[in-house]
Amino acid sequence: MSETGLKAPGVSGVSGVPDPGRWKALVFIALAQLMVVLDATIVNIALPSAQQDLGISDGNRQWVVTAYALAFGGLLLFGGRIADLWGRKRAFVIGLAGFALASALGGAATNEAMMFGARALQGVFGALLAPAALSLLAVMFTDGKERAKAFGIYGAIAGGGGAVGLILGGFLTEYLDWRWTFFVNIPFAIVAAAGAWFVIREPEGGRNRSPLDIPGVILSTLGLVALVYGFTRAESDGWSDGMTVTMFVASAVLLLAFVLVESRVKAPLLPLRVVTERNRGGVYLSLGLAIIAMFGLFLFLTYYLQVVKGYSPVKTGFAFLPMIAGMITGSTQIGTRLMTRVAPRLLMGPGFLVAALGMLLLTQMEIDSSYTALLLPAMLLLGLGMGTAFMPAMSLATLGVEPRDSGVASAMVNTSQQVGGAIGTALLNTIAASATTSYVADHIGSATSGSQQQLVQLEGMVNGYTSAIWAAVAILVVAAVVALTLVNAGRPGGGTVAGSDEAAGRADGDATETQVPVVAH
Secondary structure: OOOOOOOOOOEEOOOOEEOOOHHHHHHHHHHHHHHHHHHHHHHHHHHHHHHHHHOOOOOOOOHHHHHHHHHHHHHHHHHHHHHHHHOHHHHHHHHHHHHHHHHHHHHOOOOHHHHHHHHHHHHHHHHHHHHHHHHHHHHHOOEHHHHHHHHHHHHHHHHHHHHHHHHHHHHHHHHOOOOHHHHOHHHHHHHHHHHHHHHOOOOOOOOOOOOOOHHHHHHHHHHHHHHHHHHHHHHHHOOOOHHHHHHHHHHHHHHHHHHHHHOOOOOOOOOOHHHHOHHHHHHHHHHHHHHHHHHHHHHHHHHHHHHHOOOOHHHHHHHOHHHHHHHHHHHHHHHHHHHOOOOOHHHHHHHHHHHHHHHHHHOOOOOOOOHHHHHHHHHHHHHHHHHHHHHHHHHHHHOOOOHHHHHHHHHHHHHHHHHHHHHHHHHHHHHHHHHHHHHHHHHHHHOOOHHHHHHHHHHHHHHHHHHHHHHHHHHHHHHHHHHHHHOOOOOOOOOEOOOOHHHHHOOOOOOOOOOOOOOOO
């Protein structure tokens, strides 16, 4: 079913009159997105306290994070397809209800098995919720200027939610109890679900009623789980570990089989047209690369501020505020104002380069570096760059996708971000650990007293962080090159989106009338 001839999404009934409730709906969609994004970091702050209370061993503590990542990353494509089958609004509300239930179980956990199960359940419902939220946004906002504003807000939340999680997690852990990092999701979910149920009016048409591609579900889920787990193992056990290598080989085989199956079945889980279009591919790849760099930044700056500088969890969270401010400004002001005036690549490429410049400043980090003189401007540049780049990327990722594919298309960007996060954590952590070990081995011999040895250890840590940040700078530059070369869409027009994959092909070179082509987020 082509989009051509369909009435524009975001209109009510058959009259074609725009639905005035979509801005109210955006509030609840944004609230749900914030809950999912901040959950990725809020639990990290609480992990040491939860580990002690529940008696979780050092060897098993990673499963608090890994159980969520495996379920979320592995089931995203399936969750996106379910949203296409059931309807986006229904999938959104069910995802919220399930996420709230899983959060309640996590907060009430009495042992490690209950905690791991709750985290996995959060991942399952998050995989249903995240694609449904984005595909609702994609089909409800189709006017060029309104879409720019809506995705500006969404982009700011998607980019800055992780840092909000650090602040909230610090407050809840320090002043209440680690369990509140789970319980806090419940009011978020209830408000978002109730609001969505009464306010969201999903556009008619576009539901994919084809039978579910069971082989595709099994192969994609197992392949993505193996890939995410492989990177998780690489971080904790090394790249040459037997299980790590086995997971990567298994993932490659399963995902190759998935592509072959999808190219042959009548109703594929992931229609290859969703990923093979040039602009979509450019967005998936550049966003994934940017997330690799960003995950490294959160990880290393958190450790630097707490371990090296001695910041409390709350103070650490507040230290990230300039980045959040930069992301909000870049997304809602720069990106939104320019999105309907210039081609997306002219926001994405420079945005990633500005973020790379901010990252470059952080390579100068030392033990006694000033927060005001170094970290503050670096984080402002990072936030501005990422916010400016993320917003048009997320809009481009869903614009013009056939309605029947919007759920699974939205899931693809979430998948690229989730896999990018796993790669970033494992790859950059490995680089940092190797550089730290090398530095300490070279300098520890000259340290004669305990205080000097401790100083060498701290210097080694900072040397490891800056080595990894250099790699993150390079990755962001590659993301900018990918965006500038692969993304060739013209600037979006100010009217209603009516694009399809065919329209996408006409986008290049027509800066006046062309709609931005299809890409999935």
